[in-house]
Amino acid sequence: MKSILLAATAASCAAFAPSSTGKANTALNYAADLDNMIGVGPETGGRVFDPLNLSDYVPTDWARRAELANGRSAMLAVVGWVFPKVAGTFASTDVTTTDPIDAIMQADPQWWAQFILLCGVGEFYKYQQELEGKSFLGGAEPAADYLKLWPTDPAKQEEMRMKELKNARLAMIGIAGFAANHFIPGACPVPDFA
Template identity: 55%
Template sequence: MMKLTLLLTASIAGVSAFAPTSQVTTSRTQLNAADLETLRGVGPETGGKVFDPMELAQWAPLDHLRKAELANGRSAMLATVGWSFPQLWTFKGPVDTTDPIDAFFKSDAQWWAQFILICAVGEGIKYRGEVEGKSFTGEIDKEACVDWSGRWAKMDDTQKEDIAMKELKNGRLAMIGMAGYISSVLIAGSVPALS
C-alpha cells in the first residue's frame, strides 16, 4: 500500500515539470477550440460537450489525446474483466489473493516479463499500422490497424461510426469503473456497492 502511495505521489509531482508555458497553452487552446466541435464522443451523457473533465485539451494535441483515451479505455475494459474475474471464480495458483492491488505486488518476474512482451507487441502493431497509414482510432476513411474478424472493411460508414462511438463510450465507462474499483480498495467504504 505504501509503495503504491509513493508511486502515485512521485508521478503527480513529476508531471508539473513538463507543464508547458502559458504562451504555448494559449496558442494550443485556440487551435483546439474549433477542432473540439467536430470531435467524436459528444452525447447526452457528456452534457452535449466534449468529454474532457480535466481540461487536458489545452495542454496537448487532440489526436494525441484521442489515441491516449482509446488506448486507456481499451486497457480499462480488459482490466475490468481482470478485476472482476477473481471475485467470481477462485483457483489455486502462485498468487493466493482476490485483492487485485495485493496481487499486483505479489506477481513474480515471469508474469511481468510476459506482460511487458505482450504490451510491446501490441504497441509495435499499432506503430507499424500508423506508419502504413492505417487507423486504430476508428477513422472511417482508413483501413483498421487491427481487424481480427475482417468485419471493419465490410461495414458502411454509418456502421463504422456506430462501432467507433460504442468503443469510445464503453472505454470511458470502463475507466470510470476502474477508478471506482481502485478507490473502493484504497478508501474503505467510498463505493457502497462494492463494500
C-alpha cells in the same frame, strides 16, 4: 547615513521584483479541432467535455489516442478485476488471492517481465500497422479486426466508434471506482463480487 542605507536596500530589492510585462500565453488552441471529433452525447451535456481546457495545450488527435488507449486498458482491467472473484484463481503456488492489488504483489517478477514484453510487442505491431495506413482510431481500415466486426457502412462505423468510446469512458470510471473502494472500503457503491 541611515537614509542612504535605506535607499540602497530599496534599490537592491527593486532589482529582484518581478516586472509587469504581462502574462505570457502558452495556449496552442487546439480547441477548434474538437468540433469534428465524436464523443458528444447526453452524458457530457451535449457538448465536448473539457473542464480543464486541456484542448488549449494538447493536440486533440493525441488526446483522443490517449483516451482510447487508456479506455481499452481500463476495459481489460475491469475484466481482470472481476474475473478472479467470480471464477477463482488458476492452479498456482505464487498467486493465491482473488484480490487484484494483493495479486500484483504476489506475482513473480518474471511474470511482469513477460507482461512488459507482451505490451511492447503489441505497441510495435500497432506502430507497424499505422505505418501501413491502418488505424486504431477507426479513421481507416482497422489494424486488428480478427472477428471482422468492423462494418462497411460509414454510419455504422461512426456508431461503433461512439460505442467504443463510451464503453472506454465507463470502464475508466469503473476501474477507478474499484480501486477507490479497495483502498477506502465503502467509498464507492461497487459490488464486492465475493
